[in-house]
Amino acid sequence: MSIRRLSPVLLVLCALLLSGCAMARLGAPSAESVNLMGTPQLQAEADKAFAKRDWARSELYYDRLLARADLPQQARPLAAKRLAASAFENRHYNQTRAALDVWAKADKKALDDWQWHDLNIRSLAALDKQAGLEEQRAWLAGRKDVPWEVRERSALAFFDVFFQAGNERQALQALGDAYRLAPDAKSRAALEQEFQARVGKLGDRDLKRLAQAAPPETRSAFPAALVEFELARRASKDKEDWAENWRAMRAVLAASQLESKDVLGRELRELEKKRGVPRSGVALALPLSGRFADVGQKIARGAAVAQWALANAGQDVEVRVVNTDAPGWPGRLGGLPGHFNVVGGPLRTESFKEMEAAGLNSRRTFFAFVPSLGDLREGSQAWRFFPSARDQARAAAHLAVDSLGIRNVAVLAPEEKFGRLMAGLFTEEVAARGGRVVATESYPPADHPEWGKSVARLLRVPFRSSRDDIAPRADFGAVYLPDGWSQAQALIPNFFFHESGYLVFLGPEMWSRALDESRDLEEQYYRITACPGAWSAETAAAKTLQAALDEQGLGVADFWVALGYDFVRFAMALGLSEGSSAGEVNARLSQLSGFDY
Incomplete structure (x- = not known):
């Protein structure tokens, strides 16, 4: 047998390692020594270890302390809380959850403590118990007896662990559900601000991943609306993409019901000061003379009110009306500048056929005021803004x-x-x-x-x-x-x-x-x-419209006036760019779930 000789350096290293192990064993408390301590002494030693952040001793002492029958009942909640925290620091996640159960049984107010939920959420995540996390999230979301501050912080914690696990849609849902159950506007605004801070720290790749996970029907609501806004804000740094991303940010402000829209509005205005405001236009193809002039003029009146309301909100839009009862109207519509990229109308089937024959729908996005698009494919060649x-x-x-x-x-x-x-x-x-x-x-x-x-x-x-x-x-x-x-x-x-x-x-x-x-x-x-009806004077938007009409002495609102008013606001909320594809139009439409008609 050959024996290899160790170098002096290796011998010294081994000696040091063995010495360290022996010291660790000598310094660690034995089960016998802990059992020999009285309960008051054990409690004092546990508190001392916890204060020193000596998590190994702290976990051992509090674990044995809770097993003592003579431990006063009023001392049990704190001992269980500290055992849970110590076990978590030692990566003993099952022990953490067991200690949380003891804490909850010893103190009915344990669930009002943010630390209880924080340790529970992080332990479930560390154990990769995704089903347990979702069960806990759903349970907590509906518990109005738990303070809102705890539910808010828990929602953000659920977002973090779901997102880190690659469950982006679950992460967004955790925040969305909490937001809907928030007690008041102030609470919703606070949650928006907390999430906006998180979104701002995400890398571009993670931000895109989060945006892609949001279902289309939720993109105008919290939290997806803030993701969309941040995505457009970052992309707007490229001057060539400024107009498109400006419209995307404007679309979020127009369609969402966020409490912090004023904050986002200020951010956008600062960007506008640096890069200018892209021109926005809406065209209307309406009969302003002839048999249907009265209807066309009502629609135009509603459009003018919407233009005025948008201007008061800081959003300038040009509205151009082309009279479809006048000869040569397709040429006049086709000759409008490119920023008039969205067209409302025509109103009559005959005019719609003239528009189709002139090929105008291949260059602009048409939302016809007719119940049927005839031979055109709805959703790809043209769209309706009228009940079928x-x-x-x-x-x-x-x-x-x-x-x-x-x-x-x-x-x-x-x-x-x-x-x-x-x-x-x-x-x-x-x-x-x-x-x-x-x-x-x-x-x-x-x-x-x-x-x-x-x-x-x-x-x-x-x-x-x-x-x-x-x-x-x-x-x-x-x-x-x-x-x-x-x-x-x-x-x-x-x-x-x-x-x-x-x-x-x-x-x-x-x-x-x-x-x-x-x-x-x-x-x-x-x-x-x-019977079904596309017009009701009792909606919030209808009342706003009537108030504006009263202020300007423009008469009483009806279906046709509301059609023009809604369409201009709708077109601006879409935020379409020149030359938008059918896919882009449909994607924008799917995000307008919160629009107030």
Whole structure:
């Protein structure tokens, strides 16, 4: 056997290592020596070790202390708290969680202490217990009995651990859920500021990773809106991209409901002082003369009010109206400067076809004020800013089946193109919700005496001129009447004649406009009548619009005035750049969930 000789240097090193190990063993308290201490002495030694941050002794002493039956009850919470902290410093995460359980059982107010949650969250993260973290997050989010300051700090801690684990969407959700449950605006603003500080410290790659994880429908809300703003702010350093990123930041300010928008607004204004304000324009293709001039002028009036409101908020926008009733209007629209990149209208189908023939939609983004785009592909070649026939049918079906729980419905439609179209769409939308159209009937639009017979056939009762035949209770709970309001006024009383006034009567959107102008309705016939409507004077935005109209002496708001007012604000909230692709337009649209129509 050959024996290799060690060099003097290695011998000295080994001696030092062995000496150190022996010293460590000699210095560490033995289980026997700890057991020989009385409880008061052990408590004093534990406190002394904790104060010196001697985590090994501190963990051992507090662990043994909590096992003593003569430890006063009032001393147990602090001992458990310090055991949890010491075990965490020693990376004994299971021991930490066990100590937290002891602490919570010994003190009902333990969950009001931020340190309890901090240690729990970090221990779960260290143990890679993602399911446990999510369970704890969901539980804590709804605990209004826990102080908001603790819930706020916990939400930020959950964000940190989820993000570090690569769960970006969970990280954003943790903050979003906490934000929605914040007790007041001041608390929401504080959470925004804390998160904004975190976002500011992220590297560009991490910031992009976080932005990409946000679902499109959440990007105008906290916390994703702050991520979008910061991303655009950093990207705006490149002069070539300033206009695009300026619009992105403006879009966040316009669409989000953040409490700290004034802070972001100040940041943007400082950037604007250095780099200027890109020109923004909205074009409107409207009939300002001819048969539909009144409608076009109302839309233009609403657009002017929106322009004035945006200017007061520090956002200048040019609005240009092109009269589609004047010859050569497509050329005038096509000749507008490039910053008029978003166009509202046309309003009439004939004008829409002229726009399509001129190829204007290939150079600008059009949001037509028509119910159908004809041969153009919606979402790629043009968009609508107007309710479609299917939108109306969908709303009526949703009300009947989803909201009122009526599974079986009937349709009574006029024998003409619109009636057949709407009846078919309504049937499809009802079926999509698990409902059924169990009875259908039609009537000749021009032959009023036949209408009563059509109602009788729908109710399965012989037609009579007296009330001798009472219809049995129908096997449906609602009737869809896709016709004008004046026709509905003639049809609905026939149901009451046959004692079937318990039915819900549903109609198309055109009823809502007629009802706005109706007076002295017979309530007995129409108390359970409903229709979709794109205009309500009771929304916050509608009230703001009316206040602005009153201030300027511009009359009363209606659907058309609101259309112009909403569209200009909507176009600016989109923040589109010149030459935006269909994908970019759709991405912006998906972020406008918080827009106040």
